[in-house]
């Protein structure tokens with residue numbers, strides 16, 4: 001019977017391992033998001049610079065397209081001017097060409113401004129390139145370590161599950177059925193409780209001296225009257241803390 005109790009304790013350890021690992025594995029996406037968030041905060045200034053640079057680039061392209069249109073408009077006006085036969089046609093063509101050229105000039109100033117914004121951002125990004133490189137390296141290392149840890153936890157979970165199956169197979173059918181019944185009924189799934197100092201260590205209910213001595217003897221499976229867990233006695237713990245007992 002003592003060996004059976006030892007197996008039950010091992011089974012309980014495997015099961016609590018399984019629960020811990022499952023919780024860790026379930027929290028992987030959340031923990032990944034947290035790593036991303038941390039680096040996002042640190043990369044905030046860099047990202048702002050990159051956004052400035054990209055916006056300036058897009059804005060310049062947009063203004064250049066406007067210039068192209070205005071140039072066509074000016075050319076059209078020039079052609080109309082050449083073909084003008086009446087004074088009002090002539091005046092209208094001159095006015096149109098003027099308006100187009102004014103627009104072109106304003107847009108060209110905008111192009112220069114956007115080029116300056118772009119170059120300033122580029123220059124600062126180049127200066128901070130080592131910092132960006134370091135940050136990227138740290139982030140990659142962080143994710144790599146995280147993935148590695150997740151892989152190890154997955155392997156540990158498989159080992160613990162195999163251990164769980166093996167122990168359940170090795171136990172007598174009635175004992176394994178009892179264990180399964182208790183662990184499925186108890187909220188935290190912990191089917192065993194240590195009996196120490198005359199009490200059940202799971203529910204803290206006092207145990208009668210006779211029960212205590214039966215548990216200590218370990219000749220049969222004793223369950224707690226209050227929480228129904230299988231009681232076991234761990235002499236090692238007593239030896240480790242003689243003063244408190």
Ligand SMILES: [Zn+2]
Pocket residue numbers: 193200201202203204205224225226227228229
């Ligand atoms: Zn109890």
